[in-house]
Amino acid sequence: MAEFNTGLPSIRQVQNLIKDKKQVEIKVTTADLLTGQIRWQDENCVCVFDQQDQPTIVWRHAIVYIKPKS
Numbered sequence: 001m002a003e004f005n006t007g008l009p010s011i012r013q014v015q016n017l018i019k020d021k022k023q024v025e026i027k028v029t030t031a032d033l034l035t036g037q038i039r040w041q042d043e044n045c046v047c048v049f050d051q052q053d054q055p056t057i058v059w060r061h062a063i064v065y066i067k068p069k070s
Helices: 011-018
Strands: 022-027 034-041 047-050 055-059 063-068
Touching: 011 034, 011 063, 022 047, 034 055
Parallel strands: none
Antiparallel strands: 022 034, 022 063, 034 047, 047 055
């Protein structure tokens, strides 16, 4: 199992999005666009909660990009 390296800039940036409770857009390889708030991440996945507070777990390898909503 891969070690979760919190020193990586991408991990720190997602941690800041979680800490600041920012709304984000996550585009995945299927071209779907998820919007909501990332609540947690681990070495394999991130979990985003939508407007109805429903969780979606997304595998990291399926993510095209994550960006804060403006």
